[in-house]
Amino acid sequence: GNSVTQMEGPVTLSEEAFLTINCTYTATGYPSLFWYVQYPGEGLQLLLKATKADDKGSNKGFEATYRKETTSFHLEKGSVQVSDSAVYFCALSAGTSYGKLTFGQGTILTVHP
Amino acid sequence: DTAVSQTPKYLVTQMGNDKSIKCEQNLGHDTMYWYKQDSKKFLKIMFSYNNKELIINETVPNRFSPKSPDKAHLNLHINSLELGDSAVYFCASSSPGPSGANVLTFGAGSRLTVL
Numbered sequence: 194g195n196s197v198t199q200m201e202g203p204v205t206l207s208e209e210a211f212l213t214i215n216c217t218y219t220a221t222g223y224p225s226l227f228w229y230v231q232y233p234g235e236g237l238q239l240l241l242k243a244t245k246a247d248d249k250g251s252n253k254g255f256e257a258t259y260r261k262e263t264t265s266f267h268l269e270k271g272s273v274q275v276s277d278s279a280v281y282f283c284a285l286s287a288g289t290s291y292g293k294l295t296f297g298q299g300t301i302l303t304v305h306p
Numbered sequence: 307d308t309a310v311s312q313t314p315k316y317l318v319t320q321m322g323n324d325k326s327i328k329c330e331q332n333l334g335h336d337t338m339y340w341y342k343q344d345s346k347k348f349l350k351i352m353f354s355y356n357n358k359e360l361i362i363n364e365t366v367p368n369r370f371s372p373k374s375p376d377k378a379h380l381n382l383h384i385n386s387l388e389l390g391d392s393a394v395y396f397c398a399s400s401s402p403g404p405s406g407a408n409v410l411t412f413g414a415g416s417r418l419t420v421l
Contacts, residue, residue: 229412235415236396236412237410242409286408292337293362294351295351296348296349298346
């Protein structure tokens with residue numbers, strides 16, 4: 194079956210530090226890959242996505258590249274802000290699953306001033 | 307205008323009671339979902355409906371019964387509530403995007419606490 198594994202958290206950084214959250218996946222076929230973000234007390238919001246190998250998704254300074262050879266989709270940001278503090282979820286959607294998302298376990302990010 | 311709205315936002319109830327959570331989307335999407343988020347933030351799909359038809363049922367106890375009166379609504383009814391049902395329940399909706407990938411839009415969540 195499909196699965197997503199994220200690096201364990203929580204992650205604590207100082208403002209302007211570099212962020213990497215690792216994500217690897219197992220899937221049949223060619224899944225679409227997503228990063229969702231959940232701010233405190235809110236629902237999930239799409240952060241970025243990639244639908245085929247070597248695609249790079251980007252939004253709000255965050256980037257992730259779909260690497261088929263390493264089955265990875267690591268999230269990066271060059272300079273984090275306090276407002277980036279949230280829970281980040283890596284997810285995949287396989288082609289015939291009616292959009293069903295399989296999520297990783299989530300990584301809690303806290304950014305200090 | 308809220309795209310996916312859930313009610314209630316908070317629900318506190320006793321074990322053994324029956325409760326419902328309602329969800330509505332105004333995005334014109336064909337597919338709706340219920341996800342459960344446990345205390346460790348782990349998200350797992352429960353159900354999915356496409357145009358009012360059940361298409362995903364992920365081995366959820368039959369105490370949970372989804373109902374979709376039309377494609378804009380997906381309600382979740384839970385009978386005989388148990389302590390382990392305490393969680394945040396998220397409704398979501400989607401339609402295929404230009405690239406074929408379904409992007410889900412989530413509601414703000416309904417936090418259920420069973421005492």
